[in-house]
Amino acid sequence: MCPTLSKLEKVCSIRDLQALARKRVPKMFYDYVDSGSWSESTYKRNDSDFNDLLFRQRIGIDVTQRNTTSLMAKTPVTMPVALAPVGLAGMQYADGEILAARAAETFGIPFTLSSLSICSIEDVARQTSRPFWFQLYVFKDRDFTRQLMERARNAGCNTLVVTMDLPIMGQRHKDVKNRLSAPPRLTVSSLMQFLNRPGWCFKMARTTHRTFGNIVGHAKGVTNLRSLAVWTSEQLDASLNWKDLEWIRDQWDGYLIIKGVLNTEDLNRTIDVGAQAVVVSNHGGRQLDGAPSTIRTLAGIVEAANQQVSVLLDSGIRSGQDVLKAVALGAQGVLIGRAFVYGLGAAGQAGVAKALEIIHKEIESTMALVGETEIPGLGTHNLIIPGHFSI
Ligand SMILES: Cc1cc2nc3c(=O)[nH]c(=O)nc-3n(C[C@H](O)[C@H](O)[C@H](O)COP(=O)(O)O)c2cc1C
Structure with missing residues (x-):
């Protein structure tokens, strides 16, 4: 058996995949994933706050037939999970976005392609057969932003996820120290990292996808690495506001999701703009x-949304139990970032498939033990929620 597949046989949890990814992916790209901004307090809290919610065990209920399918942002899914947009996924494993999209397609859940992906919209469309979701950053170059939406539509994407929580870039200390770039700069330190990861290098040497595929050759004047570096450093738009969202709404006639809502004030603006769903992120x-x-913010947002928009959640999901806690608190489904990226880094498409299998099994088993047979049946009655949990 191939060594990667035999390693996967012993994998029982997302944490196991994380440990394998750490061993296979060069440090600068592993660190890029396993980091939060500044002190990482929110990064850590996203994870640990799930532990404060407990499940209510039930007995004496026939749970032989369990069904994890549901609808998420109008898309039928085999479990209420989608792959979140992750920039530079193609630096975790060669052709990473294509491999993750294929794993999601096989599993029957949505894949979201980041604007800052390595494989382009067209690359992913060519290698998959179902529509994927496209995540849009609103760049200062509005003409380029409009073209991105057009390319996504031409590639068959029917759902646009607009990320609103990045008007400026949060600082991750590890990225500064590692001098992260794509493709990576060749320094003594980076060369040492690559020499220690021959499997990663071997695959990367065999692909042509090594830089931002949606940008190079598409954005005005971006033809080489130097112009790409200048372009990306200048293109985040700190002026991004709700008027821009109205402009996007006018350009995009498909399903619109706004990502980055954390309070009811912003939720109400997304409803005014006419978005169909939000990601609490x-x-x-x-x-x-x-x-x-x-x-912790989810329940208040679900209540205020009052079914005017679908509410999804991401940030901190590391297990099927986390998925069920979010769904029980009213999320229609969740997006997972690191949980699938660790699988990708560990073993490419097979690793993402493993991450999804693990999460699915955890969902199914937990449903049995809380006495539920269908996703829509889940609710706060399945949880023991400490006082003052929600804010
Ligand atoms: C390495 C990495 C890169 C990311 N790149 C993007 C991106 O390009 N666009 C975006 O909207 N969100 C991006 N995100 C955020 C994810 O879409 C998602 O909100 C987040 O990963 C959820 O948290 P989790 O990783 O704990 O599941 C990125 C996250 C990570 C970890």
Whole structure:
């Protein structure tokens, strides 16, 4: 048996996949994933706050037939999970976005392609057969932003996820220290990291996808590494506001999801703009350090949404049990970032498939033990919620 597959046989949890990814991915790219901004307090809280919610065990209920399918942002899913947009996924494993999209397609859940992916919109569309979701950063170059939406539409994407929580870039200390770039700069330190990861290098040498595929050759004047570095450093738009969202709403006639909502004030603006769904997200603790975890803000947002928009959640999901806690508190489904990226880094498409299998099994088993047979049946009656949990 191939060594990667035999390693996967012993994997029981997302944490096991994380440990394998750490061994296979060069340090600068592993660190890029396993980090939050500044003190990482929000990054850590996203994870640990799930532990404060307990399940209510039930007995004496026939749970032989369990069904994990549901609808998420109008998409039928085999479990209420989608892959979150992750920039530079193609640096975790060669052709990473294509491999993750294929794993999601096989499993029957949505894949979201980041604007800052390595494989381009067209690359992923060519290698998959179902529509994927496209995540949009609103760049200062509005013409390029409009073209991105057009390319996504031409590639068959029917759902646009607009990320609003990155008007400026949160600082992750590890990225500064590692001098992260894509493709990586060749320094003594980076060369040492690559020499220690021959499996990663071997695959990377065989692909042509090594830089931002949606940008190079598409954005005005970006033809080489130097112009790419200048472009990316200048393109985040600190002026991003709700008027821009109205402009996007006018350009995009498909399903619109706004990512980065953490309070009811912003939720109401997304409803005014006409979005159909929001992702309660703090960008996996990578933007505003000191922001609350998403699981604590979820119930208030679900209540205020009052079914006018679908509410999804991300940030901190590391197990099927975390998925069920979010769904029991009213999320229609969740997006997972690191949980699938660790699988990707560990073993490519097979690793993402393993991450999804683990989460699915955890969902199914937990449903049995809390006495539920269908996703829509889940609710706060399945949880023991400490006083003052929600904010
Ligand atoms: C390495 C990495 C890169 C990311 N890149 C993007 C991106 O390009 N666009 C975006 O909207 N969110 C991006 N995110 C945020 C994710 O979409 C998602 O909100 C977050 O990962 C959820 O937290 P989790 O990793 O704890 O599941 C990124 C997250 C990580 C970890």
